[in-house]
Amino acid sequence: MHNQTVAQLVKQLQSKAVSSVELTQHYLDRIQQNDADLNSFISVTAEQALAQAKAADVRLAQGNAPTLCGLPIAHKDIFCTQGVRTSCGSKMLDNFIAPYDATIVQNYQNQGVVSLGKTNMDEFAMGSSNETSYYGPVKNPWATHCVPGGSSGGSAAAVAARLAPAATATDTGGSIRQPAALCGISGLKPTYGRASRYGMIAFASSLDQAGLMAQTAEDIALLLGPLSGFDPKDSTSVDHPVDDYTRLLDKPLTGLRIGIPDEYFGEGLEASTEKCVREAIAQFEKLGATTKSIKLPHTSLSVPAYYVIAPAECSANLSRFDGVRYGYRCKNPQDLDDLYSRSRSEGFGDEVKRRILVGAYALSAGYYDAYYAKAQKARRLIKQDFVAAFHDVDLIMGPTSPSPAFEFGSKSADPVAMYLEDIYTIATNLAGLPGMSIPCGLVNGKPIGLQIIGNYFDEAQMLGVAHQYQQATHFHTLAPANYK
Amino acid sequence: MNREDIQQLAKLAQLHIADDQVDEVTNRISTVLALVDQLSAVDTEGVAPMAHPLDAVQILRADEITEPNVREQMQAIAPATEDGLFLVPKVID
Numbered sequence: 001m002h003n004q005t006v007a008q009l010v011k012q013l014q015s016k017a018v019s020s021v022e023l024t025q026h027y028l029d030r031i032q033q034n035d036a037d038l039n040s041f042i043s044v045t046a047e048q049a050l051a052q053a054k055a056a057d058v059r060l061a062q063g064n065a066p067t068l069c070g071l072p073i074a075h076k077d078i079f080c081t082q083g084v085r086t087s088c089g090s091k092m093l094d095n096f097i098a099p100y101d102a103t104i105v106q107n108y109q110n111q112g113v114v115s116l117g118k119t120n121m122d123e124f125a126m127g128s129s130n131e132t133s134y135y136g137p138v139k140n141p142w143a144t145h146c147v148p149g150g151s152s153g154g155s156a157a158a159v160a161a162r163l164a165p166a167a168t169a170t171d172t173g174g175s176i177r178q179p180a181a182l183c184g185i186s187g188l189k190p191t192y193g194r195a196s197r198y199g200m201i202a203f204a205s206s207l208d209q210a211g212l213m214a215q216t217a218e219d220i221a222l223l224l225g226p227l228s229g230f231d232p233k234d235s236t237s238v239d240h241p242v243d244d245y246t247r248l249l250d251k252p253l254t255g256l257r258i259g260i261p262d263e264y265f266g267e268g269l270e271a272s273t274e275k276c277v278r279e280a281i282a283q284f285e286k287l288g289a290t291t292k293s294i295k296l297p298h299t300s301l302s303v304p305a306y307y308v309i310a311p312a313e314c315s316a317n318l319s320r321f322d323g324v325r326y327g328y329r330c331k332n333p334q335d336l337d338d339l340y341s342r343s344r345s346e347g348f349g350d351e352v353k354r355r356i357l358v359g360a361y362a363l364s365a366g367y368y369d370a371y372y373a374k375a376q377k378a379r380r381l382i383k384q385d386f387v388a389a390f391h392d393v394d395l396i397m398g399p400t401s402p403s404p405a406f407e408f409g410s411k412s413a414d415p416v417a418m419y420l421e422d423i424y425t426i427a428t429n430l431a432g433l434p435g436m437s438i439p440c441g442l443v444n445g446k447p448i449g450l451q452i453i454g455n456y457f458d459e460a461q462m463l464g465v466a467h468q469y470q471q472a473t474h475f476h477t478l479a480p481a482n483y484k
Numbered sequence: 485m486n487r488e489d490i491q492q493l494a495k496l497a498q499l500h501i502a503d504d505q506v507d508e509v510t511n512r513i514s515t516v517l518a519l520v521d522q523l524s525a526v527d528t529e530g531v532a533p534m535a536h537p538l539d540a541v542q543i544l545r546a547d548e549i550t551e552p553n554v555r556e557q558m559q560a561i562a563p564a565t566e567d568g569l570f571l572v573p574k575v576i577d
Contacts, residue, residue, distance in 0.1 A: 099557045192537045206536060235543045236536065304522040315497060322498070324570050329563035333573050337498075345500040353499055354509065357490070358516050360497040374523050376533030381526070383534060415512055416519050432537020456538065 001026050002162035003479060006071060006219035009165055013060060013070040020060065020070030024053035024114050027072050031116065031163045034483060040138050040148075040157040042077045043085050044117035056112040067222065069112030074164040076155050077118035078125055079105050079210075080199035088201045089121040089133040089151075092321050092328045092347035102199025103233060104168065104210055107226040116164055120154030123349045124318065125175055125203045127151050128421040131412055132351045140183060141480040142446050146405035149179030149421075152213065156183035159213050161483035166214035166223055172204050173306055174400075174425030176211045177437040181400035181449020184439045184478060186466065187213040188220045191457050192432030193238030196231030204313035205236065207306075207429045216476050217438060217466035221245040224459060240457055248464030254288035256465060259393030263299035264424050264451075270403040276441030276448040277399045280469070284397070287468055294393060296385040301378040302427040303419055308362050308375035309430070314352075315359025321347065354415065383431040390455045395465060399424055400437040400449035424451060434459050438466050439475040447478075485514045 001023065004012075012018045028046050035041050049072060056070035080086045080098035087093045101109070108115070122132040130138045130153030140148040141161040148157040152169035156179035159167050169176045171189035180187025188211050195210040202208060210227060212220045222245075230239040260281060265274060285291055323329040323343025330346050333339035348356070362371035389396060401421060411418045428435040433456060437449035454462040470476045490510045494501045501509055555568060564571035 095561075097561055099554065099561060193540065232545065236540065238538060238540060298526075301523065301526060304520045307516060308520050308523070319498075323563060324572055325558070326561045326563075335573050336575050339573055340498040341500045344498050348499075353501075354512055354516070356497050356499065357493050357509070357513055358520075360493050361513075361517070362520075364493070364496065370524065371520065373533050374526075374528060375520075376535060377528035377531040378523055378526055380531050380534035381528070383537065414515070416515055419516075419519070430537075 002030055003484065005215050006165050006222055007216070010067055010071055010222065014065070014067070016060065020053040020056040020114060021050060023070065024049050024072045024116070027116055027164055034161055034163060037144070038139050038141060038157055038161055039136055040120055040154040040161065040163060041074070041117045042087055042089070042120050042135050042154070045084055045115060048084070049114050049116050052109070052114040056114060059112050066111040068108070068226070070114065071165065072114040072116050073108065074116045074119050074155060074158050074167040075105060076121055076152055076167065076169050078121060078170055078201045079168060080201070081105055081115065081118065084118065086118065086201070087134070088125070089123040089135065090348065090352070091134045094134065094328065096327055100199060103196035103231045104227050105199065111226050119152070119158055119167055122151035122153070123352050124201070124314070125151040125170055125172055126314070126351050126355055128174065128178055128418055129411065130154065131408065132349055134349060137408060140405045141483050142184060143405060146407055146446065147182070149182035149401070149405065151175040153179045155213050156180055156185060156187070159183070159185045159215065160480060162479060166212060166219055168210060168227070169213050170200060170208060170210050171429065172207045172310060173429050174422035176213065177400045177425050177435055177449065177451060178422060180213055180437040182405040182447065184447030184475070185213055185215055186217050186220055186436065186438045186476060187211065188224070188436040188459065188463070189428070189434060190224070190228065190459055191434045193236055194434070194457070194459070195227045196229070196234045196237045198231050198233040202317040204310040205317060206313060207310060209429070216470055217463045218249055218470070221249060221463040221467070243457070243460045245460050245463055248460045249467045251464050252288060253284060253465060253468050256289040256395070257393045258284060258289050258291045259294035259389050259396045260291055261294050261296045261299070261396060261398055263296050264398030268402050268420065268423065269399060272443040273399055273403055273448050276443065277450055280440035280450045281397055283469060283473060287472060292393065294389045294396070296389060296427070298378065298381040298385050299427060302382055302430060303423055305375040305378040305382065305430060306426045307358070307419060308371045309379065311355040311359035312362045312372050313359070315356045315363065318352070318356055323347070379430045382427050386431045386433060395462065396453040398451050400451040404443050404446035404448055428453055432456070434462060436462055436466060438469065439478070441475060442478070485510060485517060
């Protein structure tokens with residue numbers, strides 16, 4: 001049952017070949033059997049899940065239930081879930097029971113979607129390996145001595161190990177696409193502003209975007225509707241019509257123009273990864289697309305601009321954690337400064353503290369123009385590169401990550417080595433464009449991801465193109481040997 | 485960036501760095517700042533800073549009460565409250 005896709009499962013739920021309670025129980029059992037080792041969940045909400053599943057079965061029995069009704073999924077532990085701990089992977093929020101639901105959590109509930117629990121993540125979504133989680137790292141189901149990627153490593157590992165058919169996730173600099181690549185699944189970060197950020201714990205507000213992970217592009221197309229839309233509670237969400245994301249799934253690729261950026265195939269890209277990505281691109285040509293090489297000349301500014309903007313926004317956003325209103329409070333504070341300072345120092349992990357400090361520096365008097373304003377200007381140059389490229393091509397393709405999953409500890413000593421994990425994904429966040437990763441091969445048993453970057457609000461076309469590739473290839477059907 | 489700079493920055497950010505960790509934090513942050521310093525070489529003359537990818541402007545709504553009072557729910561998760569107020573250590577003698 002667990003090797004089936006969302007598309008197959010919702011058909012069976014609608015035809016009542018399987019009930020939501022049976023399906024939910026099956027995944028809860030799988031989580032119980034496998035997750036002690038993988039550590040992909042922070043909280044499993046079995047009781048609530050079965051109650052939601054029962055309610056979904058009632059709706060299905062009545063007829064006219066929404067397409068996704070009864071489908072169990074997992075939520076990244078960055079989304080507030082009323083009455084359920086929402087930790088964001090941090091000691092700071094270990095005791096935080098969210099008093100309300102995130103808009104996207106509510107949207108899925110309204111469709112009758114069941115929540116299995118909350119997935120593990122890098123603390124406050126700051127990391128590319130899941131090693132910064134207060135709850136310990138998630139293991140990569142393909143190679144348990146390796147990282148699953150991050151920050152949405154729990155969601156990616158859970159979907160890859162077939163512990164959930166799909167999961168929500170977030171992407172600030174690559175946090176959906178890089179773990180999707182390293183875990184051999186499909187992941188989509190929509191256009192900035194496409195999904196509400198209300199109830200999604202903020203890291204870098206001008207970059208954060210909610211998205212999805214599943215086995216296939218078709219599954220993401222089925223799930224994307226309820227994630228999308230303007231939300232009056234999030235002033236950065238964009239009032240743009242929500243597409244039917246399945247409408248282009250069957251469109252042939254004849255005439256599709258794909259741009260291949262020279263800058264994404266330079267130094268740092270591992271040869272075996274490049275080979276898989278180039279083979280995938282050749283497959284698109286076989287399917288009728290044309291490819292041309294393009295230039296994104298400001299690509300090298302992405303990582304430096306990101307590591308000003310993201311820490312600056314994080315230092316402002318994380319100032320709300322003060323030990324007064326919710327979250328961790330230190331024992332026996334001597335005075336108000338001691339309360340603030342010790343609650344934050346004891347509640348935050350090292351990487352979070354480092355980013356707050358870098359951000360505080362970039363925003364401090366005398367440095368604002370040199371750092372933050374400069375990075376915002378570089379950001380516009382990066383966006384303009386993409387806008388120019390999309391005059392000539394419909395989509396852009398390249399690697400998601402420079403290499404397959406790496407071993408635990410191998411990059412934690414050098415922050416810059418870790419930051420370069422996201423060298424191909426960050427520009428998309430800076431420009432606000434939608435990006436996705438789909439599996440395109442294995443190297444020594446470890447998955448490789450192909451990145452697809454689309455124009456603003458062009459998610460339907462990206463999903464259609466990815467689906468056509470997945471109709472012609474088998475990589476998305478591969479599951480790690482111990483979790484089949 | 486030296487030890488004193490880091491400690492001053494930590495104070496601004498309401499963080500405390502233990503004495504035996506100051507050097508390591510200083511080193512790591514210097515590495516990150518060296519990375520971001522690559523930006524200084526770029527010519528951004530005449531480029532407008534970009535705050536929102538779609539150049540959206542702040543949406544305003546009518547100044548009307550739309551949310552119910554949820555004080556009790558919000559205070560139920562607070563570390564310490566009394567009579568509807570958040571409790572902190574004594575600020576004024």
